[in-house]
Amino acid sequence: MIWSMAARSLTRHRARTMLALAGIAISSAMLLDMVMMSSGMRESFRELLESRGFALRLSPRGTLPFDGEATLGGAAALIAALERDTDLTSVAPVLGGSVHAPKGEGAVTAFGIGLSPEAQGDYVLVRGRNASAPDEVVMNRAYLTASGRRVGDTLTLAAAYDPQLRTFAGVQRVTIVGEARFTYLASDQSAVALPLATLQAMRGSDGRDRLSLVMLKIRPGLDPDSVGARIAREQPRVSALSTRSAVKQAEERLGYFRQLALVLGSISLVVGFLLVSTIVTVSVNERLGEIAVLRAIGVGAPRIAAQVMVEGLALALSGATLGLGLGLVTARWLNSILTGFPSLPDHISFFVFEPGDALSALGLLVITGFVAGALPAWRAARLPIARTLRTEAIA
Numbered sequence: 001m002i003w004s005m006a007a008r009s010l011t012r013h014r015a016r017t018m019l020a021l022a023g024i025a026i027s028s029a030m031l032l033d034m035v036m037m038s039s040g041m042r043e044s045f046r047e048l049l050e051s052r053g054f055a056l057r058l059s060p061r062g063t064l065p066f067d068g069e070a071t072l073g074g075a076a077a078l079i080a081a082l083e084r085d086t087d088l089t090s091v092a093p094v095l096g097g098s099v100h101a102p103k104g105e106g107a108v109t110a111f112g113i114g115l116s117p118e119a120q121g122d123y124v125l126v127r128g129r130n131a132s133a134p135d136e137v138v139m140n141r142a143y144l145t146a147s148g149r150r151v152g153d154t155l156t157l158a159a160a161y162d163p164q165l166r167t168f169a170g171v172q173r174v175t176i177v178g179e180a181r182f183t184y185l186a187s188d189q190s191a192v193a194l195p196l197a198t199l200q201a202m203r204g205s206d207g208r209d210r211l212s213l214v215m216l217k218i219r220p221g222l223d224p225d226s227v228g229a230r231i232a233r234e235q236p237r238v239s240a241l242s243t244r245s246a247v248k249q250a251e252e253r254l255g256y257f258r259q260l261a262l263v264l265g266s267i268s269l270v271v272g273f274l275l276v277s278t279i280v281t282v283s284v285n286e287r288l289g290e291i292a293v294l295r296a297i298g299v300g301a302p303r304i305a306a307q308v309m310v311e312g313l314a315l316a317l318s319g320a321t322l323g324l325g326l327g328l329v330t331a332r333w334l335n336s337i338l339t340g341f342p343s344l345p346d347h348i349s350f351f352v353f354e355p356g357d358a359l360s361a362l363g364l365l366v367i368t369g370f371v372a373g374a375l376p377a378w379r380a381a382r383l384p385i386a387r388t389l390r391t392e393a394i395a
Helices: 002-050 075-083 141-145 197-204 224-234 242-254 257-284 288-296 300-340 354-370 374-381 385-394
Strands: 056-060 088-101 106-115 123-128 138-139 154-162 167-182 190-196 213-218 238-242
Touching: 002 242, 002 257, 002 300, 002 354, 056 224, 075 213, 088 197, 106 141, 106 154, 106 197, 123 138, 123 385, 138 141, 141 167, 141 190, 154 197, 167 190, 167 197, 190 197, 213 224, 224 238, 224 242, 224 385, 238 242, 257 300, 257 354, 300 354, 300 374, 354 374
Parallel strands: 106 190, 138 167
Antiparallel strands: 056 213, 056 238, 088 106, 088 154, 088 213, 123 167, 138 190, 154 167
């Protein structure tokens, strides 16, 4: 009965109610998008780091992975010690650096990754096979396009290039045996992968027995932070970074986005509250005589208050439902714009839909709408019957 009376009250002025629902839906969509953005990059970054199963990353002491050009010396001894560690199930050494391929009177530059093909976690093959021989290489689509090559071609790669003298150093003749998609690099960033020993030899003294990074998989059930702390004590030259710590550091650097999401989300809640409160108040003001008559024939104040609050709840619930769909559409559109920025990995997203967080946010908006009807409901319940009827009769 109360719901049907609330529905009749809201449908008396359909245009006004529809405009109010549109405003509440936009507020709901903004709130949902802000919730998705506040957790989106964190969860997206976590999924990116966990996608290949490596829970720990070792880098030169005091640096982050590929933070500058710092490298680890004594790579062979370090890898041997790690492979003897019973807490580890896989050891993936990585050396990074620029490589250059001659093209015309210049060179095409790419980010080169030296690794062990059997334990690598940096790329996923699209076609072809891994580069296992010293003179084999895997490239991504961006570098194949830039260099004008294709799988099966042979070309010359160099570890250094002097554009003024147009000379190359650390030259290696290689065959392209596969095309890959590099997990941690942007899709438009040119990249190649070749055996670790090959890149070390090409870099000469700068690469001899050196590494940029070591990625580690640990036995199930072990705490990555504890294992990393132990390794750092045993190997004083390295810093150990777990996925959990990396996500925490990323959250600190992305604090601006979370603050922005909090501010805009709070604004959307306030706007939703004001819209519901305004529409319900106007509706009550238009029905003062009707409410007074109902009170005069014996309808209790709690029932009148409940009907008015149900109107606010119905507005908020309907607006939140519409806002859910609108928010998902706008989030997808905004995400396509933001992820189009250069130098972002393919798998990074700014908006990630988490059902629990989304329902909590929209539920908060519904509760806000219900509360927004409290003031007009209190006014309707305390309406002076005789004076209101006299005023309405004179009017």
